[in-house]
Amino acid sequence: MTKSLKILAVCGMGIGTSMLLKLQLDKVIKKLGIDANVDLADISTARGLAVNADLIVTSNELIDRIGDVTAPIVAVANFMDLNALTESVRSALKLNK
Amino acid sequence: MSAVIKVLVDFLSVPALLVGLTAFAGYLALKDKNFSDALAGGIKATIGFLILGAGAGTLIGSLDILGPMIEQAFNVQGVIPNNEAIVAIAVGEVGQAAALIMVLGFIFNILFARFTPFKYIWLTGHHSLYMATLLAVTFSVIGLNGVVLWLVGGIVLGFLQVILPKWTQHLATKVSGNDDWTIGHFSSLSYVVAGWAAKVTGGDPEKTSAEDMDFPKGLGFLRESLVATGLIMLIIFLVPAFFLPGADRAALGGGTNWFVFLLIQALTFSAGVAVVIYGVRVILAEIVPAFSGIAEKLVPDAKPALDIPVVFPFGANSVIIGFLSSFVAGVVMMLIMGPIGLAAIVPGLVPHFFVGGGAGVIGNAFGGRRGAIIGGFVNGIIISLGAALLLPAMGSLGLENATYGDADFQWVGILISLIGRLFGG
Numbered sequence: 001m002t003k004s005l006k007i008l009a010v011c012g013m014g015i016g017t018s019m020l021l022k023l024q025l026d027k028v029i030k031k032l033g034i035d036a037n038v039d040l041a042d043i044s045t046a047r048g049l050a051v052n053a054d055l056i057v058t059s060n061e062l063i064d065r066i067g068d069v070t071a072p073i074v075a076v077a078n079f080m081d082l083n084a085l086t087e088s089v090r091s092a093l094k095l096n097k
Numbered sequence: 098m099s100a101v102i103k104v105l106v107d108f109l110s111v112p113a114l115l116v117g118l119t120a121f122a123g124y125l126a127l128k129d130k131n132f133s134d135a136l137a138g139g140i141k142a143t144i145g146f147l148i149l150g151a152g153a154g155t156l157i158g159s160l161d162i163l164g165p166m167i168e169q170a171f172n173v174q175g176v177i178p179n180n181e182a183i184v185a186i187a188v189g190e191v192g193q194a195a196a197l198i199m200v201l202g203f204i205f206n207i208l209f210a211r212f213t214p215f216k217y218i219w220l221t222g223h224h225s226l227y228m229a230t231l232l233a234v235t236f237s238v239i240g241l242n243g244v245v246l247w248l249v250g251g252i253v254l255g256f257l258q259v260i261l262p263k264w265t266q267h268l269a270t271k272v273s274g275n276d277d278w279t280i281g282h283f284s285s286l287s288y289v290v291a292g293w294a295a296k297v298t299g300g301d302p303e304k305t306s307a308e309d310m311d312f313p314k315g316l317g318f319l320r321e322s323l324v325a326t327g328l329i330m331l332i333i334f335l336v337p338a339f340f341l342p343g344a345d346r347a348a349l350g351g352g353t354n355w356f357v358f359l360l361i362q363a364l365t366f367s368a369g370v371a372v373v374i375y376g377v378r379v380i381l382a383e384i385v386p387a388f389s390g391i392a393e394k395l396v397p398d399a400k401p402a403l404d405i406p407v408v409f410p411f412g413a414n415s416v417i418i419g420f421l422s423s424f425v426a427g428v429v430m431m432l433i434m435g436p437i438g439l440a441a442i443v444p445g446l447v448p449h450f451f452v453g454g455g456a457g458v459i460g461n462a463f464g465g466r467r468g469a470i471i472g473g474f475v476n477g478i479i480i481s482l483g484a485a486l487l488l489p490a491m492g493s494l495g496l497e498n499a500t501y502g503d504a505d506f507q508w509v510g511i512l513i514s515l516i517g518r519l520f521g522g
Binding site: 006011012013014016017019020022023026035039040042044059061062065077078079080093 | 220222377389413447451
């Protein structure tokens with residue numbers, strides 16, 4: 001792997017729920033054995049930051065607010081379901097099992 | 098030798114450096130982080146804390162124009178309940194104690210989770226910081242200082258971080274259908290009362306769920322707190338301006354047109370909040386993962402207590418209903434409270450949206466759409482009254498035109514003040 005992937009965890013203010021997402025995503029990254037960093041963002045700034053991101057993870061109801069971005073978006077309904085999140089990230093990043 | 102000690106004491110009495118040192122130590126305590134990661138983490142956390150101060154300056158500039166304007170127009174103290182604003186202003190005075198209480202609070206949280214039946218780990222870091230700041234302010238007002246202040250504050254914070262999640266567990270279980278996690282948000286009083294009121298006075302949650310309704314999605318922009326705060330602040334700046342004598346209004350901006358001047362002031366407030374939130378984010382990104390990692394090793398069977406938006410996916414319509422209802426209650430309370438001699442609490446958008454929204458979801462789970470309306474409404478009443486009653490508990494900081502927006506900050510601060518009066522006289 002040459003460069004580490006950039007993942008953006010997005011929520012309303014970028015300090016609460018996105019932090020939970022980051023904690024979960026850090027576990028997912030370890031599980032998948034990939035080289036990636038997770039940054040936090042609020043929805044107002046996410047669109048701009050998304051340009052440099054390889055993956056965006058946010059909660060279900062915020063997807064519409066992020067708008068058109070090139071990076072794939074993963075929507076999370078149940079924040080504690082680590083297996084579902086791992087599978088969503090795996091398929092969004094097109095990783096092999 | 099004394100010169101070395103002086104440097105050490107000076108170093109540790111700067112809150113920003115203290116927070117940085119904590120982040121540094123937290124990183125080193127985790128096995129998979131190396132020294133350079135730890136150093137970078139410590140420096141980032143320090144910078145984050147310094148950013149809070151920069152945001153505070155911006156916010157104070159804007160509030161110093163709003164406060165006198167409301168005073169002159171309506172002859173009441175107008176107060177904005179905005180956690181970020183009051184915390185940023187307060188850390189300028191009690192930063193060292195706040196930083197130490199936050200760190201000790203994490204430690205005591207882990208200890209309580211390990212050794213008591215309250216097995217919860219609080220992961221809503223920004224609320225830990227805000228509560229630590231409130232405890233630092235209110236305990237110093239009633240006369241605690243130094244090591245006693247830090248220890249008492251840390252124990253109380255750690256205790257609140259396990260007992261309040263226990264208190265809200267039944268709500269999270271009802272909303273989500275499982276009890277793997279609970280709510281960790283210092284608005285527990287609002288949520289518990291909302292759930293209870295919805296159960297008693299609401300409808301059938303199965304047959305009248307708010308989620309079965311078609312509901313406009315146009316209010317989604319409210320989730321963008323930057324935009325929403327700017328808009329609401331513009332209204333808050335404009336209303337008192339209309340009640341000023343014409344000559345005073347025209348003079349507001351000096352050489353600039355008064356409307357343009359107020360527009361910029363309103364958006365500047367939002368800019369200040371954005372700066373503070375950025376600072377909080379930088380601090381937390383370094384501290385929360387370390388805390389969470391250590392907690393998972395020491396208390397593997399504890400449940401996480403999570404920020405309120407985790408319940409939002411269980412009731413998208415209820416969030417909007419709860420917000421609107423809470424905001425209406427806030428406006429009604431503002432109009433009532435001035436005349437009865439309390440400060441006029443201008444409805445702050447962030448607590449009404451996030452807490453009113455959460456109370457709406459909880460209300461819907463217990464009492465359908467009527468429950469969602471009632472849940473939001475009781476939150477609006479609680480946080481307006483609480484904000485006004487908290488002001489005297491904060492000493493000279495109560496004279497600032499900002500205060501805490503969430504119920505638990507308010508009742509904890511009021512309770513500490515009452516205890517102080519009971520024993521101090």
